[in-house]
Amino acid sequence: MSEGLDYKFLVDTFFVALSGVPIALAITIVALLVALPFGFILALTRINRIPVLHQFAQIYVSFVRGTPIIVQIFIVYSSIPLLLDSIFTKYNLEMNVYDVNPIWYAFIVFSFNTTAILIEVFRSAISTVSKGQLEAAQSVGLTNVQAFRRIIIPQTLVVALPNICTATVNLIKATSLGYALSLQEITLRAKVAANVGYNYVEAYIDIFLVYLILCSLVEYAFKRYEKRLIKYKAVNA
Amino acid sequence: MHEKEAGVIKMLEIKNIHKSFGQNKILKGVDLKIDKGDVVVILGPSGSGKTTLLRCINFLEKADQGLAVFDGIDINLKTASKRQIHSIRKKTAFVFQNYNLFNNKTALENVTEGLIIGRKMPKMEANALGKKALDKVGLSEKYHAYPSELSGGQQQRVGIARALVINPDIILFDEPTSALDPELVGEVLTVMKNIAKEGTTMLVVTHEMSFAKDVANRVIFMDEGVVVEEGSPKDIFVHPKEERTRKFLKRVLPEDFTYYI
Ligand SMILES: Nc1ncnc2c1ncn2[C@@H]1O[C@H](COP(=O)(O)OP(=O)(O)OP(=O)(O)O)[C@@H](O)[C@H]1O
Ligand SMILES: [Mg+2]
Numbered sequence: 195m196s197e198g199l200d201y202k203f204l205v206d207t208f209f210v211a212l213s214g215v216p217i218a219l220a221i222t223i224v225a226l227l228v229a230l231p232f233g234f235i236l237a238l239t240r241i242n243r244i245p246v247l248h249q250f251a252q253i254y255v256s257f258v259r260g261t262p263i264i265v266q267i268f269i270v271y272s273s274i275p276l277l278l279d280s281i282f283t284k285y286n287l288e289m290n291v292y293d294v295n296p297i298w299y300a301f302i303v304f305s306f307n308t309t310a311i312l313i314e315v316f317r318s319a320i321s322t323v324s325k326g327q328l329e330a331a332q333s334v335g336l337t338n339v340q341a342f343r344r345i346i347i348p349q350t351l352v353v354a355l356p357n358i359c360t361a362t363v364n365l366i367k368a369t370s371l372g373y374a375l376s377l378q379e380i381t382l383r384a385k386v387a388a389n390v391g392y393n394y395v396e397a398y399i400d401i402f403l404v405y406l407i408l409c410s411l412v413e414y415a416f417k418r419y420e421k422r423l424i425k426y427k428a429v430n431a
Numbered sequence: 432m433h434e435k436e437a438g439v440i441k442m443l444e445i446k447n448i449h450k451s452f453g454q455n456k457i458l459k460g461v462d463l464k465i466d467k468g469d470v471v472v473i474l475g476p477s478g479s480g481k482t483t484l485l486r487c488i489n490f491l492e493k494a495d496q497g498l499a500v501f502d503g504i505d506i507n508l509k510t511a512s513k514r515q516i517h518s519i520r521k522k523t524a525f526v527f528q529n530y531n532l533f534n535n536k537t538a539l540e541n542v543t544e545g546l547i548i549g550r551k552m553p554k555m556e557a558n559a560l561g562k563k564a565l566d567k568v569g570l571s572e573k574y575h576a577y578p579s580e581l582s583g584g585q586q587q588r589v590g591i592a593r594a595l596v597i598n599p600d601i602i603l604f605d606e607p608t609s610a611l612d613p614e615l616v617g618e619v620l621t622v623m624k625n626i627a628k629e630g631t632t633m634l635v636v637t638h639e640m641s642f643a644k645d646v647a648n649r650v651i652f653m654d655e656g657v658v659v660e661e662g663s664p665k666d667i668f669v670h671p672k673e674e675r676t677r678k679f680l681k682r683v684l685p686e687d688f689t690y691y692i
Contacts (some may be wrong), residue, residue, distance in 0.1 A: 329525075333520060348535045
């Protein structure tokens with residue numbers, strides 16, 4: 195430590211941390227693929243006050259928002275193996291729950307979490323698309339499904355895009371909690387490398403940089419896309 | 432065909448339509464007959480149920496009771512099946528007060544959406560028809576403009592092209608010019624006059640008395656959910672029979688409004 199920063203370690207470990215990016219991205223993408231459709235559908239049930247589903251969505255959102263992700267991870271990580279174990283024993287399956295790749299737990303927790311966030315994002319976005327858009331689509335002979343796919347959903351996405359961007363960046367950052375699942379993602383890899391020679395400062399700088407670069411790139415991509423969609427913005431009639 | 436000539440089968444007939452919102456009875460048994468090529472204008476004070484009537488015909492609102500007879504086929508306005516609703520919507524078009532163009536589509540895409548998606552027409556064919564419709568409303572320069580890049584008058588003309596292109600049996604207009612700045616009203620009325628001349632069947636709710644006078648072949652005066660009086664423009668503007676019609680016209684007609692034959 196008194197020697198100042200170990201630059202060679204700094205550079206080497208940067209690439210170690212970087213090698214965790216695919217896992218962070220895999221979790222992010224899976225969570226978004228699950229959360230986008232489910233978030234949208236549950237947002238619709240809230241807007242149209244569909245009985246049961248609407249209350250379910252509401253409780254779900256407050257449950258996820260009211261608890262830290264790390265606690266959600268602990269709950270899933272401790273309860274699901276017990277559940278699986280009892281199922282395996284009951285059906286005499288020759289499987290060991292502790293062989294399950296921890297990434298599956300990460301997929302579950304982050305999908306669950308992001309869905310709740312996107313329900314709220316879509317709920318406000320859908321309400322900005324006027325009822326007249328659906329009526330116009332119906333009046334030219336589109337079915338409701340066609341109207342949603344071609345008119346309502348694209349316009350909702352435009353409005354929701356800045357918030358989806360925020361949710362995605364938050365999600366990427368939150369994948370660092372995967373170390374609690376012993377997941378070989380960015381944070382854990384760099385920390386493990388640091389354990390050898392106690393180069394924690396260098397490792398943390400690397401982690402910091404990798405997340406910063408990753409999130410900036412994602413944000414930039416969203417901004418580019420937003421610019422392209424700006425023409426779709428509703429007219430204030 | 433013979434029957435039609437004899438005046439028995441109308442293109443569209445609406446019988447005894449009723450509609451309430453909660454305790455409010457908005458339509459209290461309205462009847463309507465429209466022949467091919469008719470331009471029918473509905474006049475009436477605010478809140479008399481004009482918009483609701485048009486919306487019920489196109490199933491944007493579900494009537495509590497009533498019958499639509501389309502080319503001799505009865506369709507119950509309350510209990511119509513999804514398929515019947517869809518088939519009526521394919522034969523009718525709606526021009527909205529606030530245009531309701533699809534914000535995520537260009538002018539041309541707005542016009543072709545109902546053809547390509549609603550009617551499964553090949554894209555090439557739909558684009559050709561769409562361009563022709565936009566040319567007709569004077570927007571040949573604006574095929575690829577988004578609604579946010581168009582003026583109100585231009586947007587409404589796209590709205591009219593979107594209705595025209597599906598070649599509907601009838602176009603329903605709900606106050607197509609009342610959201611426009613005064614200087615943009617003229618361009619939309621001109622387009623409507625032109626398509627009326629070409630024989631398009633139109634049912635128009637409007638406060639533009641000059642349009643009713645010059646273009647309509649029938650004028651209907653509605654008040655409080657019923658048809659009070661109907662007749663030729665001359666009947667309504669020059670010889671109104673009902674006191675309510677006279678009062679309404681006195682209130683809305685401009686000082687210099689005169690009826691020429
Ligand atoms: N969705 C609705 N829910 C409740 N009341 C409604 C609804 N739509 C219309 N109304 C009421 O029905 C009445 C008739 O409305 P409608 O829009 O048909 O009148 P209108 O003749 O078109 O009037 P205007 O000339 O102002 O457009 C109004 O009192 C209105 O408040
Ligand atoms: Mg109205």
